[in-house]
Amino acid sequence: MTAGPNIILTDKKISRALTRISHEILERNSGAESIVIIGILTRGAVLAKRIAATIKELEGVEVPVGLMDISLYRDDVHSKLEQPIVQRTDILFEIRDKNVILIDDVLYTGRTVRAALDQMVDFGRARTIQLAVLVDRGHKELPIRADYVGANIPTAMDDQVVVNVSELDGKDEVYVKKANEKNG
């Protein structure tokens, strides 16, 4: 499925949203010194690197970036038909007393974030954990909300929100695949 009329974020909009989020992170944490960024694999990790790069441009500070795979902390490991391929978690720095910015591409049910929070606790006691997402699509099943949101996109439960990033998919865009189109 290629870009159609249902594109909701173009590359320009994505870039503006990430820049705004970077500013908001700096504002809320009074600078970059206490911050570490952790991206949830796969697309969240890409966004994490971009936000870190933007922060470096703005403040000249190199913020540590970690990658997190949450497969081992899922609550549906034994119910899914296809087991996820476990990827490597790489958090090579101390998160104790840091302000951790957790980054994912889409906030949907909140279960991925729940898993990430549980995993984070096993890595140490952060001072705060803040959540940044590119898209908040609604339909949360857990009391979890994002601190920084690129765009709020109302969707139907069975829609699919597709986030493409140039590093992995060749271009930046976000679009919604409607449930009825999937069948067609």
Next chain:
Amino acid sequence: MSQLSSRHLLGLEDTPESDITLILNTAETFSEVIERTIKKVPTLRGITIVNLFYEPSTRTRISFELAEKRLSADTVNFSTSTSSVKKGESLRDTVQNIEAMKIDMAVVRHSSPGAPYFLTNCMDANIINAGDGSHEHPTQALLDMFTMRRKYGRLKGLRVLLVGDVKHSRVIRSNLWGLQTMGADVALCGPSTLLPREVEQFGCDVYTNLDEALEGVDVVNVMRIQLERQQAGLFPSQREYTNLFGLTKHRLKRLNKNFTIMHPGPINRGVEISSEVADSENSVILEQVTNGQAVRMAVLYLLSGRKEELA
């Protein structure tokens, strides 16, 4: 493919390359988990695993038990010396009783070849072979391969020599089959009395002279000489075995540069391997033990995801 082709791990003879690769790749992830401060993930919460050890074991049993605990599974241990096996209960009755207590997976070590396979017909649990007589010891071979792959970045084309009691060693058999599947160049070496009949069916070089066998080798995997399996007098004396097949420092010069010494343990120092070699910088014997945890976690994780209906 993110799934194993079988819901049990009974041996490597029939395990396809895609499964071995998936296990080794997944083990890379778990080797990071065991380096964390909190070496535990909640993945197998609610899964119950029984460790059925009908033969003595230190390394394998502790390694499996820790792997299970680090995945948050509930574990029960069973060893023959303290169980009703002493009262004459059969293997089938024992496991059916254990399964009636709602067991999801079983790790089995038994002196009879094929015992784990037999159990797949008596219980629904996922079965993992932790050594069955002189047949196979798949997780040991997987951790050996994992250790080699970490050091050389590949298995294909590596020259690996397996030294020891080829006839009885389950570690040799599993290593041989697994490594051949992965495209390594495997050779065997041992006293002719300890080579199985029709050894040529393994399809690899076979030596009875260690010095010749070591020529141009990357990895030497030395097996413990199993004194408990040597009542038949297949070699005259321990001393003669050491003279002919003991890996000593002066023999190492025939090996390729950047060679690796491996041993599945427990070591008989001064018998099949000299202390000097076992403790040398080319020896990865303790790394093997560490890697064993990651590999067993990977196997447990992957098998737990195998659903019956997909079989």
